[in-house]
Amino acid sequence: MPTSALRLPPSGSSYDLLVIGGGITGAGVARDAALRGLHVLLAEKDDFAAGTSSRSSRLIHGGLRYLEHGQLELVFEASGERRRLLRLAPHLVRPLRFVWPVYDGARVPFWKVRAGVTLYDALAMFRNVHRHRKLSAAGVAAEEPMVARAGLRGGVSYYDAATDDARLTLANVLDAERAGATVLNHVAVEELTVQRGRVTGARLGDRLAGGSVEIAARAVVNAAGPWSDAVRRLEGAGAGRRVRGSKGAHILVPRSRVGNHGALTLLSPSDGRVMFALPAGAFTVFGTTDTFTDASPDEVRASEDDVAYLLQAAGAFFPEARLARGDVVSAWAGIRPLVATSAGHPSAASREHAIETTAAGVIAITGGKLTTYRIMARQVVDLACRRVAGGRPCVTAHAPLPDDGPARDAACAADARAGARIIPELEWRWGELRWGVEQAHARTLGDLLIRRTKLAFETRDHGLSVAPDVAGYVAPLLGWDAAAARAEVGRYAAEVRRIFGVDGGAGR
Ligand SMILES: Cc1cc2nc3c(=O)[nH]c(=O)nc-3n(C[C@H](O)[C@H](O)[C@H](O)COP(=O)(O)OP(=O)(O)OC[C@H]3O[C@@H](n4cnc5c(N)ncnc54)[C@H](O)[C@@H]3O)c2cc1C
Numbered sequence: 001m002p003t004s005a006l007r008l009p010p011s012g013s014s015y016d017l018l019v020i021g022g023g024i025t026g027a028g029v030a031r032d033a034a035l036r037g038l039h040v041l042l043a044e045k046d047d048f049a050a051g052t053s054s055r056s057s058r059l060i061h062g063g064l065r066y067l068e069h070g071q072l073e074l075v076f077e078a079s080g081e082r083r084r085l086l087r088l089a090p091h092l093v094r095p096l097r098f099v100w101p102v103y104d105g106a107r108v109p110f111w112k113v114r115a116g117v118t119l120y121d122a123l124a125m126f127r128n129v130h131r132h133r134k135l136s137a138a139g140v141a142a143e144e145p146m147v148a149r150a151g152l153r154g155g156v157s158y159y160d161a162a163t164d165d166a167r168l169t170l171a172n173v174l175d176a177e178r179a180g181a182t183v184l185n186h187v188a189v190e191e192l193t194v195q196r197g198r199v200t201g202a203r204l205g206d207r208l209a210g211g212s213v214e215i216a217a218r219a220v221v222n223a224a225g226p227w228s229d230a231v232r233r234l235e236g237a238g239a240g241r242r243v244r245g246s247k248g249a250h251i252l253v254p255r256s257r258v259g260n261h262g263a264l265t266l267l268s269p270s271d272g273r274v275m276f277a278l279p280a281g282a283f284t285v286f287g288t289t290d291t292f293t294d295a296s297p298d299e300v301r302a303s304e305d306d307v308a309y310l311l312q313a314a315g316a317f318f319p320e321a322r323l324a325r326g327d328v329v330s331a332w333a334g335i336r337p338l339v340a341t342s343a344g345h346p347s348a349a350s351r352e353h354a355i356e357t358t359a360a361g362v363i364a365i366t367g368g369k370l371t372t373y374r375i376m377a378r379q380v381v382d383l384a385c386r387r388v389a390g391g392r393p394c395v396t397a398h399a400p401l402p403d404d405g406p407a408r409d410a411a412c413a414a415d416a417r418a419g420a421r422i423i424p425e426l427e428w429r430w431g432e433l434r435w436g437v438e439q440a441h442a443r444t445l446g447d448l449l450i451r452r453t454k455l456a457f458e459t460r461d462h463g464l465s466v467a468p469d470v471a472g473y474v475a476p477l478l479g480w481d482a483a484a485a486r487a488e489v490g491r492y493a494a495e496v497r498r499i500f501g502v503d504g505g506a507g508r
Helices: 024-033 064-069 072-088 108-125 137-143 165-178 223-233 305-319 372-388 403-412 428-437 445-452 465-477 482-500
Strands: 013-018 040-043 094-105 133-136 152-162 183-186 187-195 196-206 212-222 243-254 265-269 274-281 283-287 330-339 355-356 365-367
Touching: 013 024, 013 196, 013 243, 013 372, 024 040, 024 165, 024 372, 040 133, 040 165, 040 187, 064 072, 064 108, 072 108, 072 152, 072 372, 094 108, 094 137, 108 152, 133 137, 165 183, 165 445, 187 212, 187 465, 212 223, 212 372, 223 243, 223 330, 223 365, 265 305, 283 305, 330 365, 330 482, 355 372, 365 372, 403 428, 403 482, 428 445, 428 465, 445 465, 445 482, 465 482
Parallel strands: 013 040, 013 212, 040 183, 094 265, 212 365
Antiparallel strands: 094 152, 133 152, 187 196, 196 212, 243 283, 243 330, 265 274, 274 283, 355 365
Protein backbone atom coordinates (compact mmCIF):
# COMPACT_ATOMS: atom_id res chain seq x y z
CA MET A 1 0.00 0.00 0.00
CA PRO A 2 1.42 3.46 -0.80
CA THR A 3 2.37 5.30 2.37
CA SER A 4 -0.03 8.10 1.38
CA ALA A 5 -3.02 5.80 1.81
CA LEU A 6 -2.37 5.83 5.54
CA ARG A 7 -2.47 9.57 5.85
CA LEU A 8 -6.16 10.34 6.30
CA PRO A 9 -7.33 10.33 9.91
CA PRO A 10 -9.91 7.71 10.93
CA SER A 11 -13.45 8.61 9.91
CA GLY A 12 -15.28 10.25 12.79
CA SER A 13 -12.14 11.90 14.23
CA SER A 14 -12.91 15.11 16.06
CA TYR A 15 -10.90 18.34 16.19
CA ASP A 16 -11.14 21.70 17.89
CA LEU A 17 -10.21 23.44 14.65
CA LEU A 18 -10.27 22.55 10.96
CA VAL A 19 -8.17 24.90 8.82
CA ILE A 20 -8.99 24.82 5.10
CA GLY A 21 -6.03 25.86 2.93
CA GLY A 22 -2.30 25.41 3.47
CA GLY A 23 -1.00 28.69 2.07
CA ILE A 24 0.73 31.14 4.41
CA THR A 25 -2.60 32.18 5.95
CA GLY A 26 -3.78 28.66 6.83
CA ALA A 27 -0.29 27.54 7.85
CA GLY A 28 0.01 30.54 10.18
CA VAL A 29 -3.42 29.86 11.68
CA ALA A 30 -2.64 26.17 12.21
CA ARG A 31 0.65 26.95 13.93
CA ASP A 32 -0.77 29.65 16.17
CA ALA A 33 -3.72 27.44 17.19
CA ALA A 34 -1.58 24.36 17.82
CA LEU A 35 0.84 26.40 19.93
CA ARG A 36 -2.15 27.51 22.02
CA GLY A 37 -3.05 23.89 22.71
CA LEU A 38 -5.94 23.45 20.27
CA HIS A 39 -6.39 20.10 18.53
CA VAL A 40 -5.90 21.18 14.90
CA LEU A 41 -6.32 19.64 11.45
CA LEU A 42 -4.88 21.53 8.45
CA ALA A 43 -6.14 20.32 5.05
CA GLU A 44 -4.52 21.50 1.81
CA LYS A 45 -5.95 20.25 -1.48
CA ASP A 46 -2.66 20.58 -3.37
CA ASP A 47 0.74 21.07 -1.77
CA PHE A 48 1.48 23.49 1.06
CA ALA A 49 2.05 26.92 -0.57
CA ALA A 50 1.01 25.63 -4.01
CA GLY A 51 -1.37 28.60 -4.48
CA THR A 52 -0.45 32.26 -4.20
CA SER A 53 2.01 31.58 -1.40
CA SER A 54 4.67 30.26 -3.82
CA ARG A 55 4.04 32.97 -6.46
CA SER A 56 4.76 36.16 -4.49
CA SER A 57 7.61 38.66 -4.85
CA ARG A 58 9.09 36.95 -1.76
CA LEU A 59 9.33 40.21 0.17
CA ILE A 60 8.67 40.82 3.82
CA HIS A 61 8.09 44.51 3.48
CA GLY A 62 6.41 47.50 5.01
CA GLY A 63 5.00 48.26 1.56
CA LEU A 64 6.48 51.64 0.59
CA ARG A 65 4.03 51.78 -2.34
CA TYR A 66 1.00 51.76 -0.02
CA LEU A 67 1.97 55.20 1.30
CA GLU A 68 0.70 56.64 -1.99
CA HIS A 69 -2.74 55.25 -1.13
CA GLY A 70 -2.64 56.55 2.43
CA GLN A 71 -2.56 53.06 3.99
CA LEU A 72 -0.40 54.19 6.90
CA GLU A 73 -1.81 51.66 9.34
CA LEU A 74 -0.98 48.75 7.03
CA VAL A 75 2.57 50.05 6.55
CA PHE A 76 3.01 50.51 10.29
CA GLU A 77 1.75 47.00 10.99
CA ALA A 78 3.76 45.40 8.19
CA SER A 79 6.94 47.24 9.24
CA GLY A 80 6.52 45.83 12.75
CA GLU A 81 6.11 42.33 11.31
CA ARG A 82 9.19 42.80 9.15
CA ARG A 83 11.21 43.65 12.26
CA ARG A 84 9.74 40.71 14.15
CA LEU A 85 10.32 38.15 11.39
CA LEU A 86 13.90 39.32 10.88
CA ARG A 87 14.39 38.45 14.56
CA LEU A 88 12.31 35.27 14.82
CA ALA A 89 13.32 33.68 11.51
CA PRO A 90 16.73 35.03 10.44
CA HIS A 91 17.30 31.84 8.42
CA LEU A 92 14.21 32.64 6.32
CA VAL A 93 13.96 36.43 6.35
CA ARG A 94 17.02 38.51 5.57
CA PRO A 95 17.53 42.25 5.08
CA LEU A 96 17.38 43.44 1.47
CA ARG A 97 18.64 46.85 0.44
CA PHE A 98 16.77 48.59 -2.37
CA VAL A 99 17.93 51.38 -4.63
CA TRP A 100 15.19 53.51 -6.15
CA PRO A 101 16.61 55.49 -9.11
CA VAL A 102 14.60 58.62 -9.88
CA TYR A 103 14.43 60.08 -13.38
CA ASP A 104 13.39 63.47 -14.76
CA GLY A 105 9.65 63.57 -15.33
CA ALA A 106 8.95 60.40 -13.30
CA ARG A 107 5.36 59.93 -12.08
CA VAL A 108 6.68 60.05 -8.51
CA PRO A 109 9.06 63.04 -8.35
CA PHE A 110 12.28 63.05 -6.34
CA TRP A 111 10.91 65.15 -3.46
CA LYS A 112 8.01 62.74 -3.05
CA VAL A 113 10.25 59.67 -3.08
CA ARG A 114 12.40 61.27 -0.37
CA ALA A 115 9.37 62.24 1.69
CA GLY A 116 8.05 58.70 1.23
CA VAL A 117 11.19 56.96 2.51
CA THR A 118 11.39 59.38 5.44
CA LEU A 119 7.81 58.51 6.39
CA TYR A 120 8.63 54.83 5.80
CA ASP A 121 11.46 55.01 8.34
CA ALA A 122 9.17 56.86 10.76
CA LEU A 123 6.42 54.23 10.47
CA ALA A 124 9.08 51.62 11.28
CA MET A 125 9.75 53.76 14.37
CA PHE A 126 13.28 54.30 13.00
CA ARG A 127 14.02 50.67 13.85
CA ASN A 128 14.40 49.35 10.31
CA VAL A 129 17.69 47.58 9.51
CA HIS A 130 19.20 50.95 8.54
CA ARG A 131 17.69 54.30 7.70
CA HIS A 132 17.27 55.38 4.10
CA ARG A 133 19.97 57.32 2.30
CA LYS A 134 19.67 59.95 -0.36
CA LEU A 135 21.81 59.25 -3.44
CA SER A 136 23.08 61.59 -6.14
CA ALA A 137 22.96 60.43 -9.76
CA ALA A 138 26.63 59.45 -9.41
CA GLY A 139 25.75 57.64 -6.18
CA VAL A 140 23.05 55.60 -7.93
CA ALA A 141 25.47 54.79 -10.76
CA ALA A 142 28.10 53.68 -8.25
CA GLU A 143 25.60 51.37 -6.55
CA GLU A 144 24.06 50.05 -9.77
CA PRO A 145 26.46 50.69 -12.66
CA MET A 146 24.21 49.03 -15.25
CA VAL A 147 21.14 51.16 -14.55
CA ALA A 148 20.07 53.65 -17.27
CA ARG A 149 21.80 57.04 -16.90
CA ALA A 150 19.78 59.21 -19.29
CA GLY A 151 17.69 61.63 -17.23
CA LEU A 152 18.82 60.12 -13.90
CA ARG A 153 18.23 62.74 -11.16
CA GLY A 154 19.44 60.69 -8.20
CA GLY A 155 17.72 58.24 -5.93
CA VAL A 156 17.40 56.75 -2.49
CA SER A 157 18.37 53.52 -0.84
CA TYR A 158 16.19 51.90 1.82
CA TYR A 159 15.69 48.51 3.46
CA ASP A 160 13.05 45.81 3.31
CA ALA A 161 13.50 42.04 3.67
CA ALA A 162 13.49 39.00 1.39
CA THR A 163 12.21 35.52 2.10
CA ASP A 164 11.40 32.24 0.38
CA ASP A 165 7.59 32.25 0.43
CA ALA A 166 7.07 28.48 0.08
CA ARG A 167 9.70 27.75 2.70
CA LEU A 168 8.23 30.28 5.13
CA THR A 169 4.86 28.60 4.67
CA LEU A 170 6.38 25.16 5.17
CA ALA A 171 8.18 26.31 8.33
CA ASN A 172 4.80 27.26 9.80
CA VAL A 173 3.27 23.94 8.73
CA LEU A 174 6.11 21.91 10.24
CA ASP A 175 6.03 23.89 13.47
CA ALA A 176 2.26 23.41 13.66
CA GLU A 177 2.88 19.69 13.32
CA ARG A 178 5.56 19.77 16.02
CA ALA A 179 3.02 21.44 18.28
CA GLY A 180 0.58 18.58 17.69
CA ALA A 181 -1.43 19.58 14.60
CA THR A 182 -2.32 17.05 11.91
CA VAL A 183 -1.16 18.58 8.63
CA LEU A 184 -2.30 17.04 5.36
CA ASN A 185 -1.31 18.12 1.85
CA HIS A 186 -3.06 16.79 -1.26
CA VAL A 187 -6.15 16.39 0.89
CA ALA A 188 -9.14 18.54 -0.12
CA VAL A 189 -12.12 19.63 1.86
CA GLU A 190 -14.75 18.30 -0.56
CA GLU A 191 -17.90 18.92 1.46
CA LEU A 192 -18.80 20.76 4.62
CA THR A 193 -21.16 19.06 7.06
CA VAL A 194 -23.97 21.44 7.96
CA GLN A 195 -26.25 20.61 10.91
CA ARG A 196 -29.04 22.97 11.94
CA GLY A 197 -27.46 25.69 9.83
CA ARG A 198 -23.98 25.36 11.40
CA VAL A 199 -20.87 23.80 9.90
CA THR A 200 -19.81 20.98 12.21
CA GLY A 201 -17.25 19.12 10.13
CA ALA A 202 -16.13 18.15 6.67
CA ARG A 203 -15.53 15.37 4.19
CA LEU A 204 -11.83 15.16 3.28
CA GLY A 205 -10.62 13.49 0.10
CA ASP A 206 -7.05 12.32 -0.55
CA ARG A 207 -6.33 13.51 -4.08
CA LEU A 208 -3.33 11.24 -4.60
CA ALA A 209 -4.15 8.00 -2.84
CA GLY A 210 -7.93 8.27 -3.16
CA GLY A 211 -10.33 7.65 -0.31
CA SER A 212 -12.26 10.04 1.85
CA VAL A 213 -13.27 10.42 5.49
CA GLU A 214 -15.65 12.54 7.51
CA ILE A 215 -14.29 14.47 10.44
CA ALA A 216 -15.94 16.71 13.03
CA ALA A 217 -14.65 20.15 14.01
CA ARG A 218 -15.84 22.58 16.68
CA ALA A 219 -14.54 25.52 14.66
CA VAL A 220 -13.69 25.85 10.96
CA VAL A 221 -11.45 28.43 9.27
CA ASN A 222 -11.71 29.20 5.57
CA ALA A 223 -8.15 30.21 4.60
CA ALA A 224 -8.46 29.22 0.95
CA GLY A 225 -7.12 32.52 -0.46
CA PRO A 226 -8.33 32.97 -4.04
CA TRP A 227 -10.44 29.82 -3.67
CA SER A 228 -12.25 31.09 -0.58
CA ASP A 229 -15.48 31.94 -2.42
CA ALA A 230 -15.56 28.35 -3.75
CA VAL A 231 -15.11 26.99 -0.21
CA ARG A 232 -17.81 29.42 0.97
CA ARG A 233 -20.20 27.84 -1.52
CA LEU A 234 -19.68 24.48 0.24
CA GLU A 235 -21.54 26.02 3.19
CA GLY A 236 -24.63 25.96 1.01
CA ALA A 237 -25.56 29.59 1.56
CA GLY A 238 -25.99 31.80 -1.49
CA ALA A 239 -22.87 33.60 -0.40
CA GLY A 240 -21.86 36.67 -2.40
CA ARG A 241 -18.42 37.42 -3.71
CA ARG A 242 -15.93 38.27 -0.99
CA VAL A 243 -12.67 37.95 -2.93
CA ARG A 244 -11.60 39.85 -6.00
CA GLY A 245 -8.61 38.24 -7.70
CA SER A 246 -5.74 40.30 -9.01
CA LYS A 247 -3.19 38.52 -11.13
CA GLY A 248 0.51 39.22 -10.65
CA ALA A 249 3.20 37.83 -12.93
CA HIS A 250 6.98 37.62 -12.61
CA ILE A 251 9.79 36.76 -15.01
CA LEU A 252 13.20 35.36 -14.10
CA VAL A 253 16.30 36.12 -16.18
CA PRO A 254 20.02 35.42 -15.65
CA ARG A 255 21.48 38.08 -13.37
CA SER A 256 24.69 38.08 -15.37
CA ARG A 257 22.67 39.51 -18.30
CA VAL A 258 21.05 42.27 -16.23
CA GLY A 259 24.07 43.17 -14.10
CA ASN A 260 22.10 44.47 -11.10
CA HIS A 261 24.01 44.35 -7.82
CA GLY A 262 20.98 44.37 -5.55
CA ALA A 263 17.25 45.08 -5.48
CA LEU A 264 15.74 48.05 -7.30
CA THR A 265 12.41 49.82 -7.08
CA LEU A 266 11.30 51.00 -10.51
CA LEU A 267 8.34 52.74 -12.09
CA SER A 268 6.91 50.97 -15.12
CA PRO A 269 7.65 53.01 -18.25
CA SER A 270 4.20 52.15 -19.66
CA ASP A 271 1.87 52.95 -16.73
CA GLY A 272 4.04 54.29 -13.91
CA ARG A 273 3.26 51.39 -11.52
CA VAL A 274 5.81 50.49 -8.85
CA MET A 275 7.79 47.38 -9.82
CA PHE A 276 10.84 45.56 -8.55
CA ALA A 277 14.03 44.01 -9.89
CA LEU A 278 14.99 41.45 -7.25
CA PRO A 279 18.19 39.45 -6.90
CA ALA A 280 17.57 35.69 -6.58
CA GLY A 281 20.95 33.93 -6.51
CA ALA A 282 22.24 33.72 -10.07
CA PHE A 283 19.00 35.28 -11.36
CA THR A 284 17.05 38.51 -11.36
CA VAL A 285 13.30 38.46 -10.92
CA PHE A 286 11.25 41.28 -12.45
CA GLY A 287 7.72 41.77 -11.16
CA THR A 288 4.99 42.26 -10.94
CA THR A 289 1.91 42.97 -12.96
CA ASP A 290 -1.39 43.80 -11.24
CA THR A 291 -4.59 43.12 -13.18
CA PHE A 292 -8.07 42.10 -12.03
CA THR A 293 -8.84 38.60 -13.21
CA ASP A 294 -11.61 36.05 -13.17
CA ALA A 295 -9.15 33.28 -14.14
CA SER A 296 -9.40 30.11 -12.10
CA PRO A 297 -6.69 30.12 -9.45
CA ASP A 298 -6.01 26.52 -10.50
CA GLU A 299 -5.03 27.65 -13.98
CA VAL A 300 -3.38 31.02 -13.53
CA ARG A 301 -0.13 31.60 -15.39
CA ALA A 302 1.69 34.44 -17.11
CA SER A 303 0.68 35.58 -20.58
CA GLU A 304 2.91 36.79 -23.40
CA ASP A 305 1.54 40.30 -22.70
CA ASP A 306 2.66 40.03 -19.05
CA VAL A 307 6.12 38.94 -20.20
CA ALA A 308 6.31 41.78 -22.74
CA TYR A 309 5.24 44.34 -20.08
CA LEU A 310 7.93 43.15 -17.66
CA LEU A 311 10.61 42.91 -20.37
CA GLN A 312 9.81 46.45 -21.48
CA ALA A 313 10.48 47.74 -17.97
CA ALA A 314 13.61 45.64 -17.63
CA GLY A 315 14.84 46.97 -20.97
CA ALA A 316 14.11 50.60 -20.05
CA PHE A 317 16.12 50.47 -16.83
CA PHE A 318 18.86 48.10 -18.00
CA PRO A 319 19.26 49.13 -21.66
CA GLU A 320 22.70 47.58 -22.11
CA ALA A 321 21.35 44.14 -21.21
CA ARG A 322 19.27 44.16 -24.43
CA LEU A 323 16.97 41.62 -22.86
CA ALA A 324 14.82 39.67 -25.30
CA ARG A 325 12.11 37.03 -24.95
CA GLY A 326 14.78 34.33 -25.27
CA ASP A 327 16.46 35.55 -22.07
CA VAL A 328 13.41 34.68 -19.97
CA VAL A 329 14.20 31.47 -18.08
CA SER A 330 10.75 31.22 -16.54
CA ALA A 331 7.54 33.18 -16.05
CA TRP A 332 4.73 32.51 -13.59
CA ALA A 333 1.75 34.22 -12.00
CA GLY A 334 -0.36 34.13 -8.87
CA ILE A 335 -3.65 35.62 -7.76
CA ARG A 336 -3.81 38.12 -4.92
CA PRO A 337 -6.93 37.25 -2.92
CA LEU A 338 -7.98 40.86 -2.39
CA VAL A 339 -10.97 41.70 -0.27
CA ALA A 340 -13.75 42.40 -2.82
CA THR A 341 -13.37 46.02 -3.80
CA SER A 342 -14.93 48.69 -5.96
CA ALA A 343 -11.48 50.12 -6.75
CA GLY A 344 -11.07 50.77 -10.46
CA HIS A 345 -7.53 49.39 -10.57
CA PRO A 346 -6.14 46.58 -8.40
CA SER A 347 -3.05 48.61 -7.48
CA ALA A 348 -5.40 51.00 -5.66
CA ALA A 349 -7.22 48.18 -3.84
CA SER A 350 -6.38 47.73 -0.16
CA ARG A 351 -4.03 44.92 0.84
CA GLU A 352 -5.59 44.83 4.29
CA HIS A 353 -7.29 41.64 5.42
CA ALA A 354 -10.88 41.04 6.52
CA ILE A 355 -12.17 38.42 8.94
CA GLU A 356 -15.81 37.47 8.96
CA THR A 357 -17.88 34.79 10.67
CA THR A 358 -20.35 33.44 8.14
CA ALA A 359 -23.99 32.62 8.88
CA ALA A 360 -22.98 28.95 9.17
CA GLY A 361 -20.30 29.84 11.72
CA VAL A 362 -17.17 29.49 9.55
CA ILE A 363 -14.39 31.96 10.29
CA ALA A 364 -13.40 33.29 6.86
CA ILE A 365 -10.26 35.33 6.26
CA THR A 366 -9.49 37.10 3.02
CA GLY A 367 -6.88 39.55 1.76
CA GLY A 368 -3.72 40.39 3.64
CA LYS A 369 -0.08 39.82 2.83
CA LEU A 370 2.61 37.25 3.30
CA THR A 371 4.25 39.85 5.56
CA THR A 372 1.29 40.22 7.93
CA TYR A 373 0.30 36.54 8.13
CA ARG A 374 1.20 36.22 11.81
CA ILE A 375 -1.12 39.03 12.88
CA MET A 376 -3.88 37.65 10.64
CA ALA A 377 -3.44 34.23 12.25
CA ARG A 378 -3.56 35.67 15.77
CA GLN A 379 -6.84 37.44 15.11
CA VAL A 380 -8.41 34.35 13.55
CA VAL A 381 -7.27 32.07 16.37
CA ASP A 382 -8.53 34.54 19.00
CA LEU A 383 -11.99 34.06 17.45
CA ALA A 384 -11.58 30.28 17.22
CA CYS A 385 -10.55 30.08 20.89
CA ARG A 386 -13.70 31.96 21.85
CA ARG A 387 -15.75 29.52 19.76
CA VAL A 388 -14.29 26.42 21.41
CA ALA A 389 -13.96 28.09 24.82
CA GLY A 390 -10.35 26.97 25.12
CA GLY A 391 -6.79 27.72 24.13
CA ARG A 392 -4.00 29.68 25.72
CA PRO A 393 -2.84 33.22 24.81
CA CYS A 394 -0.97 33.66 21.52
CA VAL A 395 2.79 33.03 21.70
CA THR A 396 3.90 33.60 18.10
CA ALA A 397 5.14 37.14 18.78
CA HIS A 398 8.09 35.60 20.60
CA ALA A 399 8.36 32.00 19.35
CA PRO A 400 11.19 31.62 16.80
CA LEU A 401 10.35 29.75 13.61
CA PRO A 402 12.41 26.56 13.48
CA ASP A 403 15.26 26.31 10.96
CA ASP A 404 15.05 23.36 8.57
CA GLY A 405 18.61 24.06 7.33
CA PRO A 406 20.39 21.57 9.61
CA ALA A 407 17.96 18.77 8.69
CA ARG A 408 18.44 19.55 4.98
CA ASP A 409 22.23 19.50 5.45
CA ALA A 410 22.07 16.24 7.38
CA ALA A 411 20.10 14.60 4.55
CA CYS A 412 22.74 15.86 2.10
CA ALA A 413 25.53 14.33 4.21
CA ALA A 414 23.93 10.86 4.06
CA ASP A 415 26.10 9.66 1.15
CA ALA A 416 28.11 11.00 -1.81
CA ARG A 417 25.09 11.24 -4.13
CA ALA A 418 23.01 13.05 -1.52
CA GLY A 419 25.62 15.80 -1.35
CA ALA A 420 25.88 16.21 -5.13
CA ARG A 421 24.00 18.86 -7.08
CA ILE A 422 20.96 17.71 -9.05
CA ILE A 423 22.02 20.06 -11.87
CA PRO A 424 25.64 21.28 -11.82
CA GLU A 425 24.76 24.99 -12.32
CA LEU A 426 22.25 25.15 -9.46
CA GLU A 427 22.73 24.72 -5.71
CA TRP A 428 19.92 22.16 -5.15
CA ARG A 429 21.23 18.80 -3.89
CA TRP A 430 19.81 15.29 -4.10
CA GLY A 431 19.72 15.01 -0.31
CA GLU A 432 17.22 17.89 -0.18
CA LEU A 433 14.78 15.67 -2.05
CA ARG A 434 15.23 12.96 0.56
CA TRP A 435 14.65 15.56 3.28
CA GLY A 436 11.57 16.77 1.43
CA VAL A 437 10.01 13.32 1.39
CA GLU A 438 11.12 12.10 4.80
CA GLN A 439 10.67 15.27 6.83
CA ALA A 440 8.69 17.82 4.85
CA HIS A 441 5.62 16.05 3.45
CA ALA A 442 6.66 16.07 -0.23
CA ARG A 443 4.52 13.55 -2.11
CA THR A 444 4.99 14.53 -5.78
CA LEU A 445 7.74 15.71 -8.11
CA GLY A 446 6.10 19.13 -8.13
CA ASP A 447 6.31 19.30 -4.34
CA LEU A 448 10.04 18.58 -4.64
CA LEU A 449 11.10 20.56 -7.70
CA ILE A 450 8.77 23.58 -7.37
CA ARG A 451 8.30 24.07 -3.61
CA ARG A 452 10.93 22.12 -1.53
CA THR A 453 13.55 23.36 -3.98
CA LYS A 454 13.10 26.08 -6.62
CA LEU A 455 14.75 24.11 -9.41
CA ALA A 456 11.69 24.42 -11.66
CA PHE A 457 11.80 28.22 -11.49
CA GLU A 458 15.50 28.32 -12.36
CA THR A 459 15.71 26.03 -15.41
CA ARG A 460 14.35 26.65 -18.90
CA ASP A 461 12.74 23.20 -19.02
CA HIS A 462 11.52 23.56 -15.39
CA GLY A 463 13.28 20.38 -14.37
CA LEU A 464 11.60 18.14 -16.96
CA SER A 465 14.89 16.66 -18.16
CA VAL A 466 15.87 15.56 -14.64
CA ALA A 467 12.34 14.52 -13.63
CA PRO A 468 12.80 10.81 -14.55
CA ASP A 469 16.03 10.62 -12.50
CA VAL A 470 14.40 12.44 -9.60
CA ALA A 471 11.43 10.08 -9.76
CA GLY A 472 13.83 7.11 -9.66
CA TYR A 473 15.68 8.60 -6.69
CA VAL A 474 12.59 9.18 -4.53
CA ALA A 475 10.59 6.14 -5.74
CA PRO A 476 11.75 3.84 -2.91
CA LEU A 477 10.94 6.55 -0.35
CA LEU A 478 7.42 7.10 -1.72
CA GLY A 479 6.63 3.47 -2.50
CA TRP A 480 6.46 4.02 -6.30
CA ASP A 481 7.07 1.09 -8.63
CA ALA A 482 8.39 1.76 -12.15
CA ALA A 483 4.92 2.39 -13.59
CA ALA A 484 4.00 4.78 -10.78
CA ALA A 485 7.28 6.68 -11.22
CA ARG A 486 6.60 7.02 -14.98
CA ALA A 487 3.07 8.21 -14.32
CA GLU A 488 4.39 10.76 -11.85
CA VAL A 489 6.75 12.18 -14.49
CA GLY A 490 3.70 12.65 -16.74
CA ARG A 491 1.80 14.33 -13.93
CA TYR A 492 4.76 16.62 -13.32
CA ALA A 493 4.87 17.64 -16.99
CA ALA A 494 1.21 18.65 -16.72
CA GLU A 495 1.89 20.66 -13.54
CA VAL A 496 4.79 22.44 -15.25
CA ARG A 497 2.54 23.41 -18.17
CA ARG A 498 -0.10 24.60 -15.72
CA ILE A 499 2.28 26.86 -13.77
CA PHE A 500 5.07 27.84 -16.18
CA GLY A 501 3.28 27.66 -19.52
CA VAL A 502 2.84 31.14 -21.03
CA ASP A 503 -0.54 31.96 -22.55
CA GLY A 504 -0.73 33.68 -25.93
CA GLY A 505 -1.08 37.49 -26.21
CA ALA A 506 -3.91 39.69 -24.91
CA GLY A 507 -3.83 37.86 -21.60
CA ARG A 508 -3.25 40.67 -19.12
C1 LIG B 1 2.31 38.40 -7.69
C2 LIG B 1 2.18 38.52 -6.20
C3 LIG B 1 3.21 39.06 -5.47
C4 LIG B 1 3.09 39.17 -4.09
N1 LIG B 1 4.16 39.63 -3.38
C5 LIG B 1 4.08 39.73 -2.04
C6 LIG B 1 5.21 40.12 -1.30
O1 LIG B 1 6.29 40.30 -1.84
N2 LIG B 1 5.07 40.24 0.04
C7 LIG B 1 3.89 40.01 0.67
O2 LIG B 1 3.84 40.19 1.88
N3 LIG B 1 2.81 39.57 0.01
C8 LIG B 1 2.89 39.42 -1.34
N4 LIG B 1 1.82 38.96 -2.05
C9 LIG B 1 0.59 38.60 -1.33
C10 LIG B 1 0.73 37.20 -0.73
O3 LIG B 1 1.47 36.35 -1.57
C11 LIG B 1 -0.65 36.61 -0.48
O4 LIG B 1 -1.41 37.52 0.29
C12 LIG B 1 -0.60 35.29 0.28
O5 LIG B 1 0.33 34.40 -0.30
C13 LIG B 1 -1.99 34.64 0.28
O6 LIG B 1 -1.90 33.45 1.01
P1 LIG B 1 -3.19 32.57 1.32
O7 LIG B 1 -2.75 31.49 2.21
O8 LIG B 1 -4.28 33.45 1.77
O9 LIG B 1 -3.62 32.01 -0.12
P2 LIG B 1 -2.96 30.79 -0.92
O10 LIG B 1 -1.49 30.78 -0.78
O11 LIG B 1 -3.50 30.82 -2.30
O12 LIG B 1 -3.49 29.51 -0.15
C14 LIG B 1 -4.82 29.05 -0.26
C15 LIG B 1 -4.74 27.55 -0.30
O13 LIG B 1 -6.04 26.98 -0.14
C16 LIG B 1 -6.03 25.75 -0.81
N5 LIG B 1 -7.41 25.29 -1.02
C17 LIG B 1 -8.33 25.83 -1.83
N6 LIG B 1 -9.49 25.13 -1.76
C18 LIG B 1 -9.29 24.12 -0.87
C19 LIG B 1 -10.09 23.05 -0.39
N7 LIG B 1 -11.35 22.88 -0.81
N8 LIG B 1 -9.56 22.19 0.49
C20 LIG B 1 -8.28 22.34 0.92
N9 LIG B 1 -7.47 23.33 0.48
C21 LIG B 1 -7.97 24.22 -0.39
C22 LIG B 1 -5.29 26.07 -2.10
O14 LIG B 1 -4.80 24.92 -2.75
C23 LIG B 1 -4.20 27.01 -1.61
O15 LIG B 1 -2.96 26.36 -1.38
C24 LIG B 1 1.91 38.78 -3.44
C25 LIG B 1 0.87 38.22 -4.18
C26 LIG B 1 1.02 38.06 -5.56
C27 LIG B 1 -0.06 37.41 -6.35
